[in-house]
Amino acid sequence: MSHEPAEAELKDLITIEELCFFFGDNQVLKNINMPIRDKSITSLIGPSGCGKTTLLRCFNRMHDLYPNNHYEGRIRMENRNILDKGQDLIWLRSRLGMVFQKPTPFPMSIYDNIAYGLKLKKITNRSIVRDLVEKALRQANLWTEVKDRLKESALGLSGGQQQRLSIARSLAVNPLVLLFDEATSALDPISSAKIEEMMVELKKDVTMVVVTHNMQQAARISDYTALMYLGSLVEYGETNDIFTRPKMKMTEQYVAGHFG
């Protein structure tokens, strides 16, 4: 039995340095500095509109889809700056998967949903694809529910199953990081618990950043927690410290549910 790595052993996979982000003239992120530790779960919490989604979408440069946005500062990963103008976005996005609040099944079979990303990586050998599809579905705790209906349309799955399918689809391309934006907020408690269980299981392979409004969830699953307010980082630390002995008064009030 291996032990959970002690804090000192977790290296920084990503470092956010002096990050600012603007929608047009509207500055939404203000000088954010924090690490994302390797093989861990980091929660982003904070009141609605504080910039959690905006920060999450900086990691995979989703903002580039829309005009008039710009980034300042750096997000370092593997000796590169994610925010570099010349950054290969295809490569970047295959390294950082994203799961959205609403499930996003593609209009095709369950199997093809998962195989989609593999085709992008030019993995076409049928038996390898089949194995990888099964592996991804197992990782997302979905395999036993769908193994007899892989050829059926993904649109026929329940909301919770669709969400796990979206996760499996991201996992299939073997990402370094998975970004979750309130991925369980639209689900019933059982589906949501299944996904939490899966996330904890996944920690040995993948680093996760999780935006959530659910304080219990943040406390249960994450190793590190960051509280944001009005575009700034209020406090970052080990989840245990944030919830039991925060440094800032605001953090104490927020996790206790006294404002927001």
Added chain:
Amino acid sequence: MKPHSGRLWVNYLALGLATACALFGLGLLFLILYDIVSHGLTSLSISLLTQDPAGPLGRGGLKGAFLGQGLLTLMAALVGVPLGVLGGTYLAEYGRDKKFSKVIISLCDLAMSLPSIVIGIFVYSILVKPLGGFNGWAGSAALAVIMVPLVMRTTESMLSMVPWTLREAALALGSPYYQVIIKIVYRQAASGILTGILLAIARVAGETAPLMFTSFNNNYFELNLNRPMPSVTVSIYQYAGSPFDAWIGQAWAAALMVTVVVLFLNILGRLLVKVKKA
């Protein structure tokens, strides 16, 4: 309860008026259909489709005209559908936030409400006069010009209805944008786009005015697009205006055929949307 009953009356009045108008419109439509069906059926025979035109007393048919119309429509679709779909894709995807696209969309809407005879005259001036005579290419071109804005607009609106999160999800997997469009967005919007294409084909399949100025007509079987092309709609126009009972009968029968084909395409288009929703 008093103020309520007043509003109730206004409601009944509006409902009654609206229903009456709808019934009036429907009634007219059925009257036209009844006329076409009753006149058309009496003259309908297989020789309409299998024989070449004969003199006013013989038992001829409009074989050439049906083939010609089919060919003209097919050629128009071969050009109009890809242009329309690709143009609509540009508007909804690559150019979605650009001023240029908004201008194009407004122009499309304008082109759709343009009387088709205007398009006929336009094509006449660029493809008939300079080339020295009526020809099938000009006819196809006129129909294609009518189709493009229709297909473009439906494609654009069908693609715009596909939620952005779906594109984002595919892009977030590391998919290039063109693949997201081809493999996911098109698939999601497929039935809507197909319906638009069918409706556009149905629309041009019944056009007469643009063909009179372009492919004109021809009494013979003709598959050479360099020459004037026979078409059903122009034949109907000419036969119906003739003094001969046999030709007038054939015009009715041909009108029935055109109506049935157009109706069929329309119903097929609607069914596709239904299947998708189910």
